[in-house]
Amino acid sequence: MVKYIFRRLISLIPLLFGITIITFMVIHLVPGKPTDMETQFNPKVSLEARDRIARLYGLDKPLHVQYADWLKRMASFDFGVSFVDSRPVIEKIRERIPVTLGINLASIILILLIGVPIGISSAVRENSFYDRSMTVFVFIGFAMPTIWLSLILMDLIGVQWGILPVSGIKSLEFERFSFLEKIIDVSRHLVLPVFVSAFAGLAGISRYMRSNMVQVLRQNYIRTARAKGLSEKEVVYKHALKNALLPIVTILGLSVPGLIGGSVIFESIFSIPGMGRLFYESVMARDYPVIMGVLVIGAALTLMGNLLADISYAAVDPRIKLE
Amino acid sequence: MLKIEGLRVKYGADEVVRGVDLAVKKGECVGLVGESGCGKTTVGLSAARLIDARKGKIVSGKILFEGRDILEFDAEGLRKLRGRRISYVFQEPFSSLNPVFTVHEQLKEALREKGKAQEAISEILKSVGLEKISGKKNIYPHELSGGMQQRVMIAMAIASRPDLVILDEPTTALDVSVQNQILELIAELKEKMNLSILFISHDLRIVFSMADRINVMYAGRIVESGPKKDIVSQPRHPYTKGLIGSIPSLKNRKKRFEAIEGKTPLFSDLPKGCKFYPRCKFRIEKCEDEEPAIENISGDHFARCVRAKELV
Ligand SMILES: Nc1ncnc2c1ncn2[C@@H]1O[C@H](COP(=O)(O)OP(=O)(O)OP(=O)(O)O)[C@@H](O)[C@H]1O
Ligand code: SF4
Numbered sequence A: 001m002v003k004y005i006f007r008r009l010i011s012l013i014p015l016l017f018g019i020t021i022i023t024f025m026v027i028h029l030v031p032g033k034p035t036d037m038e039t040q041f042n043p044k045v046s047l048e049a050r051d052r053i054a055r056l057y058g059l060d061k062p063l064h065v066q067y068a069d070w071l072k073r074m075a076s077f078d079f080g081v082s083f084v085d086s087r088p089v090i091e092k093i094r095e096r097i098p099v100t101l102g103i104n105l106a107s108i109i110l111i112l113l114i115g116v117p118i119g120i121s122s123a124v125r126e127n128s129f130y131d132r133s134m135t136v137f138v139f140i141g142f143a144m145p146t147i148w149l150s151l152i153l154m155d156l157i158g159v160q161w162g163i164l165p166v167s168g169i170k171s172l173e174f175e176r177f178s179f180l181e182k183i184i185d186v187s188r189h190l191v192l193p194v195f196v197s198a199f200a201g202l203a204g205i206s207r208y209m210r211s212n213m214v215q216v217l218r219q220n221y222i223r224t225a226r227a228k229g230l231s232e233k234e235v236v237y238k239h240a241l242k243n244a245l246l247p248i249v250t251i252l253g254l255s256v257p258g259l260i261g262g263s264v265i266f267e268s269i270f271s272i273p274g275m276g277r278l279f280y281e282s283v284m285a286r287d288y289p290v291i292m293g294v295l296v297i298g299a300a301l302t303l304m305g306n307l308l309a310d311i312s313y314a315a316v317d318p319r320i321k322l323e
Numbered sequence B: 001m002l003k004i005e006g007l008r009v010k011y012g013a014d015e016v017v018r019g020v021d022l023a024v025k026k027g028e029c030v031g032l033v034g035e036s037g038c039g040k041t042t043v044g045l046s047a048a049r050l051i052d053a054r055k056g057k058i059v060s061g062k063i064l065f066e067g068r069d070i071l072e073f074d075a076e077g078l079r080k081l082r083g084r085r086i087s088y089v090f091q092e093p094f095s096s097l098n099p100v101f102t103v104h105e106q107l108k109e110a111l112r113e114k115g116k117a118q119e120a121i122s123e124i125l126k127s128v129g130l131e132k133i134s135g136k137k138n139i140y141p142h143e144l145s146g147g148m149q150q151r152v153m154i155a156m157a158i159a160s161r162p163d164l165v166i167l168d169e170p171t172t173a174l175d176v177s178v179q180n181q182i183l184e185l186i187a188e189l190k191e192k193m194n195l196s197i198l199f200i201s202h203d204l205r206i207v208f209s210m211a212d213r214i215n216v217m218y219a220g221r222i223v224e225s226g227p228k229k230d231i232v233s234q235p236r237h238p239y240t241k242g243l244i245g246s247i248p249s250l251k252n253r254k255k256r257f258e259a260i261e262g263k264t265p266l267f268s269d270l271p272k273g274c275k276f277y278p279r280c281k282f283r284i285e286k287c288e289d290e291e292p293a294i295e296n297i298s299g300d301h302f303a304r305c306v307r308a309k310e311l312v
């Protein structure tokens, strides 16, 4: 087992290597330069000044040399400093990551708590009115653009009814709050973002759960369970459920990239200072070191998610042994 | 013990069991034999009310278990019936065991009394010849061979000391060498526990070795039924004759055994008269228009053929 994990981790290195080459090339090929922000809209900055800044950042060198430089620094876990504010990239990411992880974790839990029961109950009542209604309901969530839903909710709940705050994660008076008030304040800010991201993800898990369950309920061993004289409850919630839940473990591990992508969108909408917004801002500013830093962390999380999916699947399914 | 009367079952538009009568008496082993797809499993499943409601439906008939019609049972009544009174051994042992629960756990569920489960389970495993795993708690089905899996299925079926066991092709999925061991085990358990058995198989040879009474099924109906000795010595229905003729036995080893010619008809397109007409060597004009009724030949021997009495 330990050997297996070690081998998998080693095999991730070339993969990460490849990912960074491609992303490095792509972001440098995108039109626009980091120096634009500082120079283009400032008539006082001369062309020479612009070149000087470019030289300072090493942007005048050929792309492969720039990549080699970047890689050399990465080898010692030096992510470099931001072009925008000269702060270390790793520090910028470290302060942004907890919010993003927190929101995504909360939203995954919410998705599981709602999606799994919807899936099960739909499968048990396959093709009934309830099943069809649930299908429609979750697909509305799936099809509704996040931005549109967010704006509607912000307008209704935040602006018109004034029940919840609509942007950021802290109130202005945050520092004066007691500990308990702080927790409540942050939670109130996170309700809408978590709801929005969960609503969009609900369709995936509930449909997946439903189709697993429908398939499992057709298996011969379910008939065996009935033939033994078990109650319908035991048949569904013991014999079928365990089999239907197993693949969900994998799906969770594989959902990391989707979550990262989603974070970029809803963090921008709700002005949440997380990784997603950091990525958005740094792309806009062509802040290459930060972009690369976020991407590397994102890629590492994704690959870890895959590994975790495989390990936990082997842990719950007796038929699978990791070699 | 079990008495099925006029059972009709439909899958979608196809009526695949078209009026079956069948009885199993206390301590008796009754064989149900016929080619693949003739409806044997459907009859067996009906007898334990295990037809998947999404696919099939019992249209009419009665299934009397100790005189009570189980078609009228509610969910709770059925739950008490299944396992405890009627148990089932399925055609494919591998897919019939839940892959994510241990053998131990699955056997435990089948026990009637949950107290002293550990001892009871070892005892049952021993009685089906699984001494090797009787002490191990963490064995999963996939770690066992096909024969051992079927022994587990049998153990599960007898764990609650049922009165009737339905064995649906219990050896079809197994190697020939294992088949005989399983059949011996079944015969032994039947004696020891005084079980009544409904034994389903497409293999007449196996049914001959196990059953006291034999029912031959063709295209959703019983075409011949009687005590084993009558069926063996004087089969009356041309289909039964064909089945016997196709057994590669000592007697006709020299003349190559002959399979029945032609294919089983589709349920969506059955012949109008005798369903065996297109394949029958003895057919006469009369057979084409009207399906013959089942008639008494002698004693307890019945056949569904207009020429049954003359074909000795
Ligand atoms: N779940 C189902 N849905 C639709 N049709 C079915 C279903 N199960 C069986 N049938 C059809 O009903 C007929 C009888 O099937 P059944 O399984 O009872 O036959 P069988 O005699 O047990 O055959 P085998 O020897 O293959 O087990 C077959 O023609 C089959 O195609
Ligand atoms: S009724 Fe006619 S066709 Fe049918 S089995 Fe008898 S002889 Fe053959």
Ligand SMILES: [Mg+2]
Binding pocket: B040, B041, B042, B091, B168, B169
């Ligand atoms: Mg069958």
